[in-house]
Amino acid sequence: xxxxxxxxxxxxCDLCETPVxxxxxxxxxxxxxxxxxxxxxxxxxxxxxxxxxxxxGSLPECLNHPTKTCxxxxxxxxxxxxxHCGASDQHENHEKEEILKFFKSKKELIQKDxxxxxxxxxxxxxxxxxxxxxxxxxxKQHFQILKTALDxxxxxxxxxINTIIQDMKSEIDDMDVQFxxxxxxxxxxxxxxxxxxxxxxxxxxxxxxxxxxxxxxxxKSRTEEFRDSPERFQVTSLPTFTPKEINREEIHQQxxxxxxxxxxxxxxxxxxxxxxTYIQTEYMYLRGVSCLSDSALWTCGYKDDxxxxxxxxxxxxxSVQTKSGNDPWGIAVTRSGGLVYTDPxxxxxxxxxxxxxQTLIKLQGWIPHGLCSTSSGDLLISMRSDDGKQTKVVRYxxxxxxxxxxxxxxxKPLYTSGSYIKYLSENRNLDICxxxxxxxxxxxVSAAGKLRFRYTGPPSTPGESFDxxxxxxxxxxxxxxxxxxxDSIHIIDQDGHFLHYIHSCDLCGPWGLxxxxxxxxxxxxxxxxxxxxxxxx
Numbered sequence: 343x344x345x346x347x348x349x350x351x352x353x354x355c356d357l358c359e360t361p362v363x364x365x366x367x368x369x370x371x372x373x374x375x376x377x378x379x380x381x382x383x384x385x386x387x388x389x390x391x392x393x394x395x396x397x398x399g400s401l402p403e404c405l406n407h408p409t410k411t412c413x414x415x416x417x418x419x420x421x422x423x424x425x426h427c428g429a430s431d432q433h434e435n436h437e438k439e440e441i442l443k444f445f446k447s448k449k450e451l452i453q454k455d456x457x458x459x460x461x462x463x464x465x466x467x468x469x470x471x472x473x474x475x476x477x478x479x480x481x482k483q484h485f486q487i488l489k490t491a492l493d494x495x496x497x498x499x500x501x502x503i504n505t506i507i508q509d510m511k512s513e514i515d516d517m518d519v520q521f522x523x524x525x526x527x528x529x530x531x532x533x534x535x536x537x538x539x540x541x542x543x544x545x546x547x548x549x550x551x552x553x554x555x556x557x558x559x560x561x562k563s564r565t566e567e568f569r570d571s572p573e574r575f576q577v578t579s580l581p582t583f584t585p586k587e588i589n590r591e592e593i594h595q596q597x598x599x600x601x602x603x604x605x606x607x608x609x610x611x612x613x614x615x616x617x618x619t620y621i622q623t624e625y626m627y628l629r630g631v632s633c634l635s636d637s638a639l640w641t642c643g644y645k646d647d648x649x650x651x652x653x654x655x656x657x658x659x660x661s662v663q664t665k666s667g668n669d670p671w672g673i674a675v676t677r678s679g680g681l682v683y684t685d686p687x688x689x690x691x692x693x694x695x696x697x698x699x700q701t702l703i704k705l706q707g708w709i710p711h712g713l714c715s716t717s718s719g720d721l722l723i724s725m726r727s728d729d730g731k732q733t734k735v736v737r738y739x740x741x742x743x744x745x746x747x748x749x750x751x752x753x754k755p756l757y758t759s760g761s762y763i764k765y766l767s768e769n770r771n772l773d774i775c776x777x778x779x780x781x782x783x784x785x786x787v788s789a790a791g792k793l794r795f796r797y798t799g800p801p802s803t804p805g806e807s808f809d810x811x812x813x814x815x816x817x818x819x820x821x822x823x824x825x826x827x828x829d830s831i832h833i834i835d836q837d838g839h840f841l842h843y844i845h846s847c848d849l850c851g852p853w854g855l856x857x858x859x860x861x862x863x864x865x866x867x868x869x870x871x872x873x874x875x876x877x878x879x
Contacts, residue, residue: 366398610879619874672712684710712765747791777810795838824852
């Protein structure tokens with residue numbers, strides 16, 4: 343029991359001895375009843391701070407002024423301050439709030455959060471947890487039904503193939519019978535003609551030996567009768583079987599199609615994303631950004647040969663000049679923390695490690711554009727040919743070329759040609775996502791280089807008005823791309839479905855993008871500032 347309410351040790355007002363006083367002056371350390379509160383505050387020779395009796399002694403002491411009590415909260419620094427600290431240069435221009443008022447509002451928020459969690463949120467999680475085994479069993483049963491249907495279709499297809507093979511074999515048997523009959527007919531004709539020819543030869547020899555004019559004059563030649571007879575009965579060709587090359591795609595079409603698994607996640611996007619930080623840089627035209635960590639960012643700019651590393655306070659931590667002295671087009675941070683950049687002036691890809699710059703790759707006949715470092719440690723580089731007529735994405739493991747992505751299944755180019763930089767990113771499902779500005783599309787292929795989809799904006803937006811430039815992906819597998827001319831950012835899921843717009847936050851010509859591990863979005867614009875945005879709740 344609080345000693346205030348003990349009959350043996352009653353707490354009284356220090357001014358009038360009224361028992362159980364409801365107030366307490368934290369600065370004067372005395373108890374006050376309602377009647378004496380006004381009298382106490384009328385003493386203006388010193389400071390006062392009245393609190394409910396139950397909160398006596400709860401205000402923190404100032405760390406800088408041990409004899410002072412913190413009666414305010416600096417809302418910018420989020421720390422309690424005493425009157426001396428509040429008036430100091432450090433906090434003078436900061437917003438401040440009465441600490442007990444802030445305390446009360448926080449208590450109310452805690453009470454509301456507790457109520458929401460206990461009565462609404464937690465029961466939903468419990469219900470969802472209970473439903474998971476049921477969902478898992480239902481899905482497993484559904485997949486088994488799919489397998490059974492495939493087996494049935496396979497048996498039907500095998501039966502049809504066997505029937506076709508048997509029909510073709512029967513046709514061969516019929517041709518065999520025809521062939522034997524024709525051979526036998528030819529044999530009979532030849533066997534019948536041979537004695538006749540033998541007899542004609544004998545007759546001709548006798549006619550040559552005779553001087554009987556009448557007999558010789560009666561001779562009629564039969565040579566032409568026998569000249570072409572064997573050829574007329576000859577079998578000119580035998581049937582052949584030409585196996586058709588097995589086409590897996592055609593067989594797959596004959597079997598049928600299997601629709602994709604479509605899992606819909608409810609993403610709690612903020613209706614209006616918030617700007618958490620402005621970062622001022624030294625660039626005239628900021629272009630690229632890549633996260634070294636959650637608190638440090640590498641940047642590059644147009645017509646600027648310096649690569650700069652900034653913290654979130656806008657402090658320049660490091661700067662590196664490119665090896666060639668020309669501006670880079672694309673930058674990416676590797677898994678080991680090194681910085682890789684493309685240099686179109688000498689068609690090179692370079693690694694910044696410590697104070698050293700090492701040329702990793704030197705291209706011949708191609709100009710590098712954007713690049714990204716993959717989860718496996720590979721480099722993906724978009725590039726165009728020197729004549730500007732071809733574009734491709736190439737995967738490198740170290741300095742070794744592993745993969746070339748250039749054509750779709752119909753042999754058509756996946757990407758448009760032209761000098762516009764094609765930025766790219768790898769998604770968590772290993773898809774390769776390219777912002778193809780000339781095509782007004784985001785082109786997404788699988789890790790094997792097969793086209794998955796092209797995103798040209800939501801149905802309500804004409805394709806030609808979509809202007810993708812920068813591109814990145816977040817921890818949930820969503821793809822974010824900056825729509826330069828429309829001052830917005832599109833968010834789509836990993837299957838190309840539109841999810842959300844970011845068109846507030848005073849965006850102006852958004853260009854490069856990157857997302858840190860906390861899913862905070864960094865946007866560079868066609869000027870010197872960079873913004874850190876929060877877009878999830």
